Amino acid sequence: xxxxxxxxxxxxxxxxxxxxNAIVRRLRxxxxxxxxxxxxxxxxxxxxxxxxxxxxxxxxxxxxxxxxIPVMIVRDGLTVIGLTGFLFxxxxxxxxxxxxxxxVSGVLIARFGKSLRKTSRLGQAKMSDLYTLIQETIVGAxxxxxxxxxxxxxxxxRRENATYFGIYMKNARVESLSSxxxxxxxxxxMGVILWFGGKDVxxxxxxxxxxxxxxxxxxSLYQPVKNFSRSxxxxxxxxxxxxxxxxxxxxxxxxxxxxxxxxxxxFSRTIEFDNISFAYRPDRPVLQEVGFHVNRGEVVALVxxxxxxxxxxxxxxxxxxxxxxxxxxxxxxxxxxxxxxSLRGQIGLVxxxxxxxxxxxxxxxxxxxxxxxxxxxxxxxQAANAWEFIQDKPQGLDTMIGERGLxxxxxxxxxxxxxxxxxxxxxxxxxxxxxxxLDAQSERLVQExxxxxxxxxxxxxxxxxxxxxxxxxxxxxxEHGRVAESGTHAExxxxxxxxxxxxxxxxxxx
Ligand SMILES: Nc1ncnc2c1ncn2[C@@H]1O[C@H](COP(=O)(O)OP(=O)(O)OP(=O)(O)O)[C@@H](O)[C@H]1O
Ligand SMILES: [Mg+2]
Numbered sequence: 001x002x003x004x005x006x007x008x009x010x011x012x013x014x015x016x017x018x019x020x021n022a023i024v025r026r027l028r029x030x031x032x033x034x035x036x037x038x039x040x041x042x043x044x045x046x047x048x049x050x051x052x053x054x055x056x057x058x059x060x061x062x063x064x065x066x067x068x069i070p071v072m073i074v075r076d077g078l079t080v081i082g083l084t085g086f087l088f089x090x091x092x093x094x095x096x097x098x099x100x101x102x103x104v105s106g107v108l109i110a111r112f113g114k115s116l117r118k119t120s121r122l123g124q125a126k127m128s129d130l131y132t133l134i135q136e137t138i139v140g141a142x143x144x145x146x147x148x149x150x151x152x153x154x155x156x157x158r159r160e161n162a163t164y165f166g167i168y169m170k171n172a173r174v175e176s177l178s179s180x181x182x183x184x185x186x187x188x189x190m191g192v193i194l195w196f197g198g199k200d201v202x203x204x205x206x207x208x209x210x211x212x213x214x215x216x217x218x219x220s221l222y223q224p225v226k227n228f229s230r231s232x233x234x235x236x237x238x239x240x241x242x243x244x245x246x247x248x249x250x251x252x253x254x255x256x257x258x259x260x261x262x263x264x265x266x267f268s269r270t271i272e273f274d275n276i277s278f279a280y281r282p283d284r285p286v287l288q289e290v291g292f293h294v295n296r297g298e299v300v301a302l303v304x305x306x307x308x309x310x311x312x313x314x315x316x317x318x319x320x321x322x323x324x325x326x327x328x329x330x331x332x333x334x335x336x337x338x339x340x341x342s343l344r345g346q347i348g349l350v351x352x353x354x355x356x357x358x359x360x361x362x363x364x365x366x367x368x369x370x371x372x373x374x375x376x377x378x379x380x381x382q383a384a385n386a387w388e389f390i391q392d393k394p395q396g397l398d399t400m401i402g403e404r405g406l407x408x409x410x411x412x413x414x415x416x417x418x419x420x421x422x423x424x425x426x427x428x429x430x431x432x433x434x435x436x437x438l439d440a441q442s443e444r445l446v447q448e449x450x451x452x453x454x455x456x457x458x459x460x461x462x463x464x465x466x467x468x469x470x471x472x473x474x475x476x477x478x479e480h481g482r483v484a485e486s487g488t489h490a491e492x493x494x495x496x497x498x499x500x501x502x503x504x505x506x507x508x509x510x
Contacts, residue, residue: 012071016066016067016070016071017067019066019067019070020063020064020065020066020067021063023062023063023066024059024060024062024063024066027059027062027242027245027249028055028059028245030249031054031055031245031248031249032055034248034249034250034251035051035248035251037253038251038252038253039253039254039255039320039321040255040315040320040321041254041255041280041321042251042253042254047128047132048132048135049128049129049131049132049135050128050131050132051248052128052131053124053127053128053131054128054244054245054247054248055245055248057124057127057128057241058124058241058242058244058245059241059245060241061120061234061237061238061240061241062238062241062242062245064234064237064238065231065234065235065237065238066238068231068234069231069234069235069238072227072228072231075224076224076227076228077224079220079221079223079224080221080224080225083217083218083220083221084099084221086217087214087217087218087221090210090213090214090217091197091206091210091214094193094196094197094214097189097192097193097196098189098193098218098221100189101185101186101188101189102225104185105182105185105225105229108178108181108182108185108229109178109182109228109229109232112174112175112177112178112229112232112233113232113235113236115174116171116174116175116232116233116236116237117236117237117239117240119167119168119170119171119174120171120236120237120240120241121240122167123164123167123168123171124240124241124244126160126163126164126167127164129160130157130160130161130164133153133156133157133160134157137153137157139403139404171233174233175230175233178229178230178232178233179226179229179230182222182225182226182229183222183226186222186225186226189218190215190218190219190222193214193215193218194215197211197214197215198211254322255319255320255321255322257339257340258336258337258338261337261338261339261340262333262337262338262339262342263338263339263342264330264331264333264335264338264339264342264343264346265331265333266346266427267296267330267331267346267427267428267458268296268331269295269296269331269332270293270294270295270296270330270331271293271294271317271328271329271330271428271458271460272293272294272328272329272330272332273290273291273292273293273313273316273317273326273328274291274326274327274328274329275289275290275291275325275326275327276289276290276291276316276323276325276326276327276328277289277290277323277324277325277326278309278312278316278321278323278324278325279324280312280321285481286309286312286481287309287312287313287316287481287482288481288482289325289326289482290309290313290326290478290481290482290483291326291483292474292476292483292486294458294459294460294474295458296458297456297458298458298459298473298474299454299458299459299461299471299472299473300459300460300461300472300473300474300475300476301461301462301463301468301469301472301474301475301476302460302461302462302463302475302476302478303462303463303469303475303476303477303478303499303502304477304478304479304484304498304502305478305479305502308478308479308480308481309478309481310432310462310478311352311432311462313460313462313478314349314430314432314460314462316328317335317347317430317460318343318344318347318349318430319335319336319340319343319344322336330343330346330428345426346426346427346428347426347428347429347430348421348424348425348426348428348429348430348453348457349421349430349432350417350418350421350429350430350431350432350453351417351432352432352433352434352462353434354405354410354413354414354416354417354434355404355417356401356404356405356408356413356416356417357404358400358401358402358403358404359400359401360397360398360399360400360401361381361390361393361396361397361398361399361401361416362374362377362397362398364401364405364416364420365377365380365381365386365416365419365420365423366423367420368380368420368421368423368424369423369424372423374397376423377397377419377423378397380419380420380422380423381416381419383419383422383449383452383453384415384416384418384419384422384449384452384453385415385445385446385448385449386412386415386416386418386419386449389412389415401416409442410434410438410442411438411439411442411443411445411446414434414438414446414449415445415446415449418446418449418450418453419449421453422452422453426457427457427458428457428458428459428460429453429454429457429458429459429460429461430459430460430461430462431450431453431454431459431460431461431462432462433450433461433462433463433464433465433468434464443465447465447467447468450468466503466506469489470489472488472489473488474486474487474488475487475488475489475492475499477492477497477498477499477502479498484497484498484499485497485498485499
């Protein structure tokens with residue numbers, strides 16, 4: 001029997017672990033997969049640490065419950081049913097007395113559960129605050145050190161950590177309280193039965209054997225009930241964890257692809273911003289009645305003061321957001337009518353802030369196209385003036401570039417991002433030039449790379465470099481979310497408006 005028990009116990013433990021892990025793995029997969037079908041407003045609004053906490057910590061909580069709870073329900077549930085039957089068989093009146101206490105325990109379990117769920121929710125929120133703090137201060141270490149805020153950060157962390165501790169201890173208090181309280185309720189029932197049952201035995205109404213059988217069974221009954229209440233904490237944490245994971249699973253994109261959306265044919269004629277209006281938040285318009293077009297083969301430069309809505313325009317062309325008035329059209333097709341794939345596949349985007357991943361140089365350039373060969377990656381790197389510095393690295397294309405490319409210089413990062421866009425080789429290019437200035441040498445390398453990237457493409461360039469602006473076919477000057485003026489460099493200088501003003505400022509800077 002013991003050999004059998006050992007074998008079964010192994011199978012049992014393994015199976016429950018398997019089931020718990022498999023369910024949570026699938027939940028995590030689904031939540032993560034859903035995250036990447038959401039729209040840009042989700043990513044800008046959400047706290048990344050909070051998402052991390054949901055996928056990791058909350059998953060763990062659900063897993064804990066899944067490995068414990070089914071066994072508890074089956075094993076302890078069966079025990080309760082069996083013993084209950086036996087108690088009623090032995091003495092139905094006393095059995096009723098014992099059971100009169102069950103509703104009391106039920107109420108108590110529910111009360112504890114509510115409190116546990118609340119503290120667990122608070123605890124998780126605090127935990128993700130801690131994540132954020134750690135993440136930010138490690139990435140931001142240069143700022144922490146330069147401003148000598150180490151003590152401040154230590155204090156801040158200690159405080160948050162203490163709050164988490166407090167919440168956790170509140171949880172522990174309720175959890176530790178539930179078992180003794182349940183035991184006390186049990187003791188009351190047992191006392192009643194001992195008192196009246198004992199009398200019956202003394203008066204020879206009940207046999208000693210039956211009495212002890214009853215007491216024994218009743219005692220065994222309280223153990224599983226106690227288990228239920230003890231597992232309550234695990235269960236409640238799992239409930240609130242599951243709730244949070246399912247929020248991620250259930251979140252829906254705000255920018256949706258049309259059902260049966262058409263394919264956007266290969267770009268051939270013109271991109272048109274037709275009188276568009278847009279706001280991130282309803283009460284604060286960012287773009288108002290913006291209209292201009294870009295013909296195939298043209299380079300159109302967007303210039304204008306910081307915050308005038310240039311980057312926002314590029315996000316609208318990528319359909320990261322939907323316009324609220326007017327329409328963006330490519331070759332006459334409203335971009336809301338075509339598939340994301342056929343739209344975004346034709347546009348190369350070089351963002352203002354260089355976004356790279358903690359991976360090898362090869363993977364970062366190759367990100368543009370799955371299955372790109374080393375030859376193609378090398379060619380892209382050469383065109384982007386990046387090949388030289390890549391070769392200087394001992395590991396070449398296999399060099400890891402660190403979180404967000406931390407191990408590279410600013411100019412190197414920019415050139416990698418350009419190489420990535422070159423590899424994609426899109427007909428339309430949206431180039432949001434970085435505002436951070438580089439030294440002359442680095443600047444020249446980047447400028448050359450940019451020129452190669454722009455060659456033979458239709459380009460919307462959000463320009464901060466004079467060279468880029470001057471050579472554009474047309475310049476659209478943005479101000480306060482509107483098109484203030486547009487024309488060629490010469491025309492705009494002659495117009496003596498805001499462009500001329502900006503231009504003179506830049507000349508003075510150089
Ligand atoms: N995700 C967002 N949510 C809310 N407001 C935003 C968001 N992104 C930008 N804004 C606001 O929209 C306005 C336009 O921003 P945008 O990034 O388009 O400016 P920009 O012209 O690219 O400026 P810069 O030259 O400094 O890059 C700004 O007032 C900015 O604060
Ligand atoms: Mg911008």
